[in-house]
Amino acid sequence: MLNAAKQLTASFHAELYNLVPEDHLLRKIHALVDFSFIHELVEQSYCKYYGRPANEPEMLFRLLFLQILYNLSDERVVQEAQVNLAYKWFLGVNPEDAVPDASQLSRFRNHRLGASQVEDVLKHVVGQCIDQGLVKSNAIILDATHTLAGSQKQRPLDVLRDAAKRLFRVVTKRHPKLEKKLPQLPKVKSDQEDAERILLIYLATLGETIENLLPDHEGAVTEKLEIAKQIVEDERLLSSKGVLSAIDPDARFGWKSSTKSFFGYKEHIAITEEEIITALEVTPGSTDDGKQLPVLLEQAKANGIDVVEIIADKAYSGKDNLEIMKTETISPVVPLHPVVHGGGERQEGFEYNKDADFVVCPAGEHSTRRAIQGSKKDGRSRSMVYYFDIEKCKTCPLQDGCYQPGAKSKSYSIRIIAEHYKEQIEFELTDTFKERIRRRPIIEHKNAEMKRFHGMATAKYRGLFRMRIQAYLTAFVVNVKRMVKLKEQKQLALR
Ligand code: SF4
Structure with a gap:
């Protein structure tokens, strides 16, 4: 529930705000910028009729503003705002008022701003x-x-194991009775052949079981299920080029x-x-x-x-x-740039990286060398050819239509x-x-x-x-x- 804009009540301590210098950066910002648009921006994310009245969105947005302006963590900005007069004045609260806690700040950022058009x-x-x-x-x-x-980046085996453990943990924490109904994590050794396949199948099975047992899942369960799905469906995972972290899969x-x-x-x-x-x-x-x-x-x-x-x-x-x-x-x-603006049909999924001057293929491998082909005199027939490591192509899960088994090289050309x-x-x-x-x-x-x-x-x-x-x-x-x-x-x- 959203409160109508709150009026500050007169405070005996309001005079303390005279101590904030006239030329303080926050005073200049307050005079120049209208923050009130935030009410309309997040309005849709609040329930009009139920729940406790929410803290002022503008105040929470100003707290987020202070956090980034002074490069502070959620906890630190709350601590600072509690004791810093300039911060409190900028937030529009009385000197003796408490400020929202860090969890409110993170809820506002993710559930209100995140649910709106940030x-x-x-x-x-x-x-x-x-x-x-x-x-x-x-x-x-x-x-x-x-x-x-x-x-940090993880190996595919660790991505799979970590994602499975996180999903299992979040479900059993919220629904302890389901523990016995969920498949248990298989014991696999890192050097075991097919260890990744075994864990990939386990993660897929675990996800399906949870979807069946909890069709109305929400919150953290939904989030972890989405991550599991993203990992299972990622064709490039097992070549170490797809999802590289179960914690940050994007x-x-x-x-x-x-x-x-x-x-x-x-x-x-x-x-x-x-x-x-x-x-x-x-x-x-x-x-x-x-x-x-x-x-x-x-x-x-x-x-x-x-x-x-x-x-x-x-x-x-x-x-x-x-x-x-x-x-x-x-x-x-x-x-x-001759390569970037080069003509001809580009093959789907191959991308030129100008910072590194190589081409990245759909499996995420980058070319290892390049050469110019064609006569210098006749610009029309010149091409920049990028070569890939065929040892990687030979075991690539995406080789269909890309690498002909037995071929001695794999290249990608861009006409100039x-x-x-x-x-x-x-x-x-x-x-x-x-x-x-x-x-x-x-x-x-x-x-x-x-x-x-x-x-x-x-x-x-x-x-x-x-x-x-x-x-x-x-x-x-x-x-x-x-x-x-x-x-x-x-x-x-x-x-
Ligand atoms: S076959 Fe080779 S070039 Fe083609 S996607 Fe796989 S690794 Fe990349």
């Missing part, structure tokens, strides 16, 4: 920037950054360079030249950056930006992206058709292009700010669902900080 927090803050005249640019700058998963390996990998997620970001984040998408770490251009463009437009120019690195120079920009008469300040991009090549040589592409590095500062000061280097919670909430809230916070700065610059310029 991306709308970004829409609201971008809207406020536009309304206040702080965003005028029609250019968006795109890039991706990564966040490490909070859990996290994936991605590449920062040809030798440096990471396990976690990617945030794909679009910012304006005023350094306001206008679009954000979160994906597992293995996702191709270039494919997110249409998603970011649509989101930036929906958030109120009339995009006339896109500035991005060569990863975004794919054929489809160039076509989209041409159709929408958007100036493509994107350097061409430079003449189709004459217009773009000419644009790349102009002074306008050279001057505009210099704006691109500002997005790297934004990524660094989110990681260094607001906890985006490592996922605070598990799963893509929670990672998205963390990323959108962080984008909201850095936008608010930027709003304060832009407003001050504007006021200075008027003096």
